[in-house]
Amino acid sequence: MKEEKENVRRKQEPQPTIEERETRAVLVAVIRDSQNPDTAHEYLDELEFLAETADIRTVRRFTQRLPQPMSKIYVGPGKLQEIAEWCKEEEIDVAIFDDELSPAQTRNIEQAMPCRVIDRTRLILDIFMSRAQTAYAKTQVELAHNEYMLPRLTGMWTHLERQRGGTGTRGGAGEREIETDRRIVRNRITKLKEDLKKIDRQMAVQRSNRGQMVRVALVGYTNVGKSTLMNLIAKSEVFAENKLFATLDTTVRKVVFDNLPFLMSDTVGFIRKLPTQLIESFKSTLDEVREADLLLHVVDISHPNFEDQIAVVKQTLSDIGAGDKPTFLVFNKIDAYTYTPKEKDDLTPITRENLSLDDLKKSWIAKANTPCIFISAREKMGVDKLRSDLYGMVREIHAGRYPFNNFLY
Numbered sequence: 001m002k003e004e005k006e007n008v009r010r011k012q013e014p015q016p017t018i019e020e021r022e023t024r025a026v027l028v029a030v031i032r033d034s035q036n037p038d039t040a041h042e043y044l045d046e047l048e049f050l051a052e053t054a055d056i057r058t059v060r061r062f063t064q065r066l067p068q069p070m071s072k073i074y075v076g077p078g079k080l081q082e083i084a085e086w087c088k089e090e091e092i093d094v095a096i097f098d099d100e101l102s103p104a105q106t107r108n109i110e111q112a113m114p115c116r117v118i119d120r121t122r123l124i125l126d127i128f129m130s131r132a133q134t135a136y137a138k139t140q141v142e143l144a145h146n147e148y149m150l151p152r153l154t155g156m157w158t159h160l161e162r163q164r165g166g167t168g169t170r171g172g173a174g175e176r177e178i179e180t181d182r183r184i185v186r187n188r189i190t191k192l193k194e195d196l197k198k199i200d201r202q203m204a205v206q207r208s209n210r211g212q213m214v215r216v217a218l219v220g221y222t223n224v225g226k227s228t229l230m231n232l233i234a235k236s237e238v239f240a241e242n243k244l245f246a247t248l249d250t251t252v253r254k255v256v257f258d259n260l261p262f263l264m265s266d267t268v269g270f271i272r273k274l275p276t277q278l279i280e281s282f283k284s285t286l287d288e289v290r291e292a293d294l295l296l297h298v299v300d301i302s303h304p305n306f307e308d309q310i311a312v313v314k315q316t317l318s319d320i321g322a323g324d325k326p327t328f329l330v331f332n333k334i335d336a337y338t339y340t341p342k343e344k345d346d347l348t349p350i351t352r353e354n355l356s357l358d359d360l361k362k363s364w365i366a367k368a369n370t371p372c373i374f375i376s377a378r379e380k381m382g383v384d385k386l387r388s389d390l391y392g393m394v395r396e397i398h399a400g401r402y403p404f405n406n407f408l409y
Contacts, residue, residue: 025051026087027061029098030069037065042305046272047098049223050123054130056094060086069099073108080112088114096123100275103152121148121275128278136199143192144277150185153178203287213254214262214397216390217292219317221309222269224300225332229377230266233387250288257391260398265292270316279319286320293397295327296390301360301374302336304352328393329372330386331364335379 027047031040040063048058064079073080074097087095094116101109101119110117118126125145132138218226234253252265265288289295297313299306317323334357342354355363361374373389375382 023055023057024059024090024092025056025094025096026083026092027051027058027096027098028075028083029061029063030075031063031065033065033067039308042308043098043272047096047120047123050120050127051096054123054127056096059090059092071102072105073112074099074101074105080109084113094118096120099273106152120273121277124271124275124278136203139192139195139199141278143189143196144275146185146189146192147277148275150182150189153181153185200287214294214394215288215292216255216262216264216294216296216394217289218264218266218296218298219289219313220269220298221300221313222271224269224298224303224309225377226266226269226298229296229298229330229332230264232377232380232383233390234264252288257387257394260391260395262394262398265289270313272312274316279316286322289317289325290320290322292322292325294393295322295325296330297327297370298330298332300333301331301357302333302338306331307352326393326397327370328390329364329368329370331372331374332377334374334381335376 027044029040029044029047031037044061044063048061051058062075062079062083064075066076070076075083083095086092092115095109095113095118097109097117097119099119100121101117106117106119125141125148128137128141129145132141218230220226230251230253234255250265250267252263255262255264267286267289295317297310299310303309314323317325337357337360339355339357340353341356342348342350352360357374364372371389371393373382373386375386377383
């Protein structure tokens with residue numbers, strides 16, 4: 001009985017994160033007929049950055065154009081064989097697929113591949129597992145991990161296919177170990193959800209104890225410089241690094257501008273194809289965003305597809321019920337912005353690659369329906385103007401909430 005419990009415990013422990021045991025990878029993606037090839041390669045660029053965040057080196061990419069991913073093996077049989085042969089020849093450690101694979105797809109692909117197979121969702125979960133610091137974040141990530149693994153238990157361990165026989169054994173005659181494991185995972189999920197509810201209630205009390213101070217939340221795509229900006233404005237020491245998902249825990253700091261206090265929070269960054277399990281388990285973390293009076297939407301203007309990232313963030317905010325919040329667009333990393341000037345006789349349309357920073361500023365100031373500013377948090381360019389504008393916005397919100405408290409100003 002003791003040995004059986006130990007086996008179950010080992011199976012329930014989170015798997016070792018990818019960076020602990022794999023280093024070389026290939027990326028695999030399906031380019032749908034309705035999809036722009038450039039967009040698909042941008043997704044792969046992001047997937048490679050995710051792999052780099054997990055200390056995995058990408059050595060090759062495989063793509064195939066299809067109407068939709070194949071229901072059984074994601075790519076075509078010939079393409080899968082090509083990938084498998086190349087991975088075997090080059091002794092590749094892991095194949096990373098750019099979409100979430102179904103349990104059946106994963107099992108079928110694993111049978112053909114000589115290396116480990118993971119999808120984009122599992123990669124993000126592994127990164128979250130390695131970066132979670134507080135008990136709250138660890139509980140959230142473990143919940144997402146268990147919900148992801150529950151339908152994928154079959155085939156993970158060879159002994160799971162054996163039957164549990166004999167009268168009087170736990171679970172009844174003939175119960176398979178896979179059923180036992182599923183019950184254990186479901187019980188663990190229930191326990192984690194209960195733990196999160198308790199923590200949520202505690203955090204709700206903490207938020208209510210902050211009184212009616214104006215709340216400002218930093219939001220944006222992952223790795224756009226939110227934590228760096230938080231450290232600059234709030235004079236805090238939030239961990240900041242040039243990797244995806246450097247920040248998982250929401251950090252709240254009190255900021256005072258000219259005797260006007262307000263609260264500023266730094267939240268987890270958003271990303272394309274963010275796993276639904278993570279969105280669900282991190283809902284309470286995003287309460288800081290939902291309850292904020294003002295959102296500072298930080299954008300990496302040096303990224304070639306920053307407009308797509310803005311759209312992803314807006315959609316995510318809408319999904320969590322914060323799409324109608326007053327927003328201040330903060331275009332960060334102007335020091336890293338680059339462009340290629342057009343030749344005088346070049347009659348092709350102007351694109352983002354040919355647009356100077358000044359022209360880009362004029363364009364966005366003209367078309368944005370929210371206030372915006374252009375800064376570099378790292379080089380502290382435009383930060384004084386940001387503080388001044390932020391002070392004016394917070395003061396306006398505070399004055400609207402307390403119209404007779406103008407003595408503060």
